[in-house]
Amino acid sequence: MFELLGIPPQALFGQLLLGLINGSFYAILSLGLAIIFGLLNIINFTHGAQYMMGAFVAWMLLNYLGIPYWGALIVVPIIVGATGIVLERLLISRLYHLDHLYGLLLTFGLALIITGIFRNQYGISGLPYAIPKQLAGGQNLGFMFLPNYRGWVVVVSLVVCLATWFAIEKTRLGGYLRAATENPTMVGAFGINVPRLITLTYGFGVALAAFAGVLAAPIYSVNPNMGADVIIVVFAVVVIGGMGSILGSILTGFGLGLVEGLTRVFYPEGSAVVIFVIMAIVLLVKPAGLFGREA
Amino acid sequence: MATDSEMIDVVQVDRPGAIGMPMLHKAIFIGLLLLGLVAPFMLYPIFLMKVMCFALFACAFNLLLGFGGLLSFGHAAYFGSASYISAYTAKAWGFTPELAILCGTGAAAILGLAIGSLAIRRQGIYFAMVTLAFAQMVFFFSLQAPFTGGEDGIQSVPRGYLLGLISMAPDRNLYYFVLGVVFVGLLVIYRIIHSPFGQVLKGIRDNEARMVSLGYRTSRYKLAVFVLSAALAGLAGATKAIVFQLASLTDVYWTMSGEVVLMTLLGGMGTVFGPILGAAVIVTMQNYLATFGDWVTIGQGIIFVVAVMLFREGIVGVIARIIRRPL
Numbered sequence: 001m002f003e004l005l006g007i008p009p010q011a012l013f014g015q016l017l018l019g020l021i022n023g024s025f026y027a028i029l030s031l032g033l034a035i036i037f038g039l040l041n042i043i044n045f046t047h048g049a050q051y052m053m054g055a056f057v058a059w060m061l062l063n064y065l066g067i068p069y070w071g072a073l074i075v076v077p078i079i080v081g082a083t084g085i086v087l088e089r090l091l092i093s094r095l096y097h098l099d100h101l102y103g104l105l106l107t108f109g110l111a112l113i114i115t116g117i118f119r120n121q122y123g124i125s126g127l128p129y130a131i132p133k134q135l136a137g138g139q140n141l142g143f144m145f146l147p148n149y150r151g152w153v154v155v156v157s158l159v160v161c162l163a164t165w166f167a168i169e170k171t172r173l174g175g176y177l178r179a180a181t182e183n184p185t186m187v188g189a190f191g192i193n194v195p196r197l198i199t200l201t202y203g204f205g206v207a208l209a210a211f212a213g214v215l216a217a218p219i220y221s222v223n224p225n226m227g228a229d230v231i232i233v234v235f236a237v238v239v240i241g242g243m244g245s246i247l248g249s250i251l252t253g254f255g256l257g258l259v260e261g262l263t264r265v266f267y268p269e270g271s272a273v274v275i276f277v278i279m280a281i282v283l284l285v286k287p288a289g290l291f292g293r294e295a
Numbered sequence: 296m297a298t299d300s301e302m303i304d305v306v307q308v309d310r311p312g313a314i315g316m317p318m319l320h321k322a323i324f325i326g327l328l329l330l331g332l333v334a335p336f337m338l339y340p341i342f343l344m345k346v347m348c349f350a351l352f353a354c355a356f357n358l359l360l361g362f363g364g365l366l367s368f369g370h371a372a373y374f375g376s377a378s379y380i381s382a383y384t385a386k387a388w389g390f391t392p393e394l395a396i397l398c399g400t401g402a403a404a405i406l407g408l409a410i411g412s413l414a415i416r417r418q419g420i421y422f423a424m425v426t427l428a429f430a431q432m433v434f435f436f437s438l439q440a441p442f443t444g445g446e447d448g449i450q451s452v453p454r455g456y457l458l459g460l461i462s463m464a465p466d467r468n469l470y471y472f473v474l475g476v477v478f479v480g481l482l483v484i485y486r487i488i489h490s491p492f493g494q495v496l497k498g499i500r501d502n503e504a505r506m507v508s509l510g511y512r513t514s515r516y517k518l519a520v521f522v523l524s525a526a527l528a529g530l531a532g533a534t535k536a537i538v539f540q541l542a543s544l545t546d547v548y549w550t551m552s553g554e555v556v557l558m559t560l561l562g563g564m565g566t567v568f569g570p571i572l573g574a575a576v577i578v579t580m581q582n583y584l585a586t587f588g589d590w591v592t593i594g595q596g597i598i599f600v601v602a603v604m605l606f607r608e609g610i611v612g613v614i615a616r617i618i619r620r621p622l
Contacts, residue, residue: 043420091604100420101366102603105560108553109599116592232549236428239421269439276432280413283425287416 013144015261023257024157025212027250029234032208034243038181039201042103048231049114050206053080054213055222069132076214077207084206088199118224126221153215161250236279242292331474340466346578347477348535353558353570354484355527361565363520364500368423369430370528370555375547377403377529382449382542392455396533403529411521434547448543560602563609566622
């Protein structure tokens with residue numbers, strides 16, 4: 001197995017790993033979008049900005065307060081999730097009785113504000129965030145070199161995704177959440193505080209995005225624009241997968257990351273658009289999305 | 296179709312004057328035209344032309360959102376691709392400006408047909424995401440395609456000679472040409488809105504299921520308005536390329552799609568004249584805040600939030616409510 005279709009295995013597996021990493025971020029972000037959409041019925045356009053905030057807050061904690069990566073991994077989702085809760089209480093919650101489009105427009109506006117503020121403060125050149133020393137270096141697997149940090153990202157993303165799936169599908173709180181997604185009025189009639197459930201759900205979705213941001217900080221440079229570009233791809237991922245199923249979101253995210261990686265090996269020019277092309281094909285063949293129910 | 300005309304009769308009973316143009320609208324159009332004729336003597340013509348191009352762009356977008364009920368978050372794709380085609384044909388093939396603009400408009404219509412026929416398979420929020428994703432695809436294409444000049448764009452596009460005769464190099468000449476193009480574009484949009492086709496669109500916007508049960512093939516209407524909107528957005532973009540002698544990635548980037556949504560929202564979705572005002576306000580704001588860098592983005596975000604939270608009808612929508620006339 002020295003060459004596959006004329007591609008040296010190092011290059012092939014390197015790109016596959018990169019695809020898997022991108023896929024991890026797609027999966028976490030589309031999972032958060034799907035959870036928020038399920039209960040709030042809005043598409044959280046701020047998601048990309050919140051992912052970027054995650055990376056920035058991690059950088060700030062390290063540089064201003066000296067809190068290292070491991071602390072950031074826990075503290076950042078809480079901080080950014082809390083800002084999400086404030087946004088939901090102050091603004092988003094006032095739009096539930098309106099057309100979904102207003103939620104989209106509001107969160108788009110919020111994304112512009114957040115991105116603009118960070119660009120104003122930190123410029124667009126990007127800030128470095130060092131890989132934690134416990135995860136520096138890498139393993140030689142024989143057919144490829146695996147940087148420890150990248151392996152860690154893939155594993156921890158999978159764990160977080162599956163834990164979220166478990167929490168939603170198998171626990172009591174998740175049961176409330178699914179019930180409220182189906183019929184909020186009825187769930188409210190059973191004495192469950194649906195508005196609070198909605199707020200917490202939004203906070204959790206945002207926290208997921210921020211968590212992805214912390215994971216991304218050492219890989220990509222911490223940059224105010226990092227969220228905007230990824231969120232559009234995530235939208236395409238969501239359209240392809242459909243937002244009806246949690247596992248579907250996770251699978252689609254990782255799968256499309258791999259496809260993107262493969263494309264980068266065999267047809268580099270197409271790697272930026274391959275996900276959009278797949279979206280077009282899915283729309284032709286199965287408009288509701290691979291795992292979707294018709295919205 | 297007999298059912299067609301009956302439908303429209305019913306709709307128009309309580310809206311006298313919907314067949315011709317109401318006096319008020321006539322007055323506003325004439326006012327706008329007069330304003331357009333004298334404005335270059337008071338303000339910088341390039342700035343005015345920018346306002347006009349964006350006004351047309353916003354009205355084209357509003358045709359889709361305000362009257363078709365379809366939120367496209369990727370209208371930069373049509374605006375930008377038309378801008379590239381018009382710039383390329385004018386520069387590389389030496390097309391006259393009107394021909395270059397027509398080519399750009401046609402290209403935008405074809406692109407609109409391709410993307411629209413896929414996008415209308417999904418509704419609501421998915422529709423917005425699909426159009427945004429396809430627009431991003433067009434952006435990446437524009438970034439990599441050999442004829443677009445990548446990051447540099449297509450620069451120093453010749454303004455050329457109108458019909459091969461009248462030089463467009465003096466700002467004043469070009470200004471009146473652009474005024475003509477934009478004004479005709481606005482009248483076309485007005486005509487579409489108030490045609491039987493436009494009435495069916497409003498029916499679909501308000502209750503698609505009912506229109507289906509009345510026997511309308513709603514997806515055809517949606518596709519038709521999508522293509523019309525894309526073509527008119529293209530007309531705006533193509534004209535803009537001739538005015539600024541430049542087609543660049545800014546025109547196809549998602550921020551441009553967001554800007555046109557903002558202009559429409561601020562002016563008033565579903566109003567005839569709102570997007571014109573919205574475009575004027577936003578372009579003016581961009582001009583004044585341009586030196587402050589990212590404050591333009593922040594300001595736009597704040598306007599978005601304020602508009603969504605406090606006045607969803609938009610400026611013109613509020614005025615229309617106060618004077619109790621549709622505007």
